[in-house]
Amino acid sequence: MKLVLKIAGGVLVSIVALYYLSFFVTPSITVVNNSGNLIELAKVKLPNSHLDFGSIMKGETNTLHYALTQQGGEYQYTIMLNDNNVISGRCGYVTHSEIHKRVFLYVTPNHKVICE
Numbered sequence: 369m370k371l372v373l374k375i376a377g378g379v380l381v382s383i384v385a386l387y388y389l390s391f392f393v394t395p396s397i398t399v400v401n402n403s404g405n406l407i408e409l410a411k412v413k414l415p416n417s418h419l420d421f422g423s424i425m426k427g428e429t430n431t432l433h434y435a436l437t438q439q440g441g442e443y444q445y446t447i448m449l450n451d452n453n454v455i456s457g458r459c460g461y462v463t464h465s466e467i468h469k470r471v472f473l474y475v476t477p478n479h480k481v482i483c484e
Contacts, residue, residue, distance in 0.1 A: 399412075399424055399473045437465075438463065
């Protein structure tokens with residue numbers, strides 16, 4: 369009985385470790401709202417996927433992970449603020465199998481987006 373519990377515990381720990389490792393391995397995009405306004409809608413289009421960040425409060429961030437399988441292309445973003453300003457553009461470059469890549473989109477108070 370103790371052996372079964374040890375095996376079950378080991379399997380559970382392995383599953384949890386793999387789950388958290390997947391977040392470390394997969395690339396992500398973080399939108400940082402420093403605009404002083406509510407972001408009503410933030411979307412980023414990738415060559416093989418589309419990320420919808422939803423609304424982001426003033427001073428808050430939202431991070432989404434995306435699939436490793438991407439064709440080459442730019443990040444295309446559209447951000448709608450609650451004062452009816454829409455910010456859209458392109459930045460950075462995404463390619464196939466970029467393990468642990470982190471991209472940050474900073475929305476500034478003057479309604480610009482800085483990509484890092």
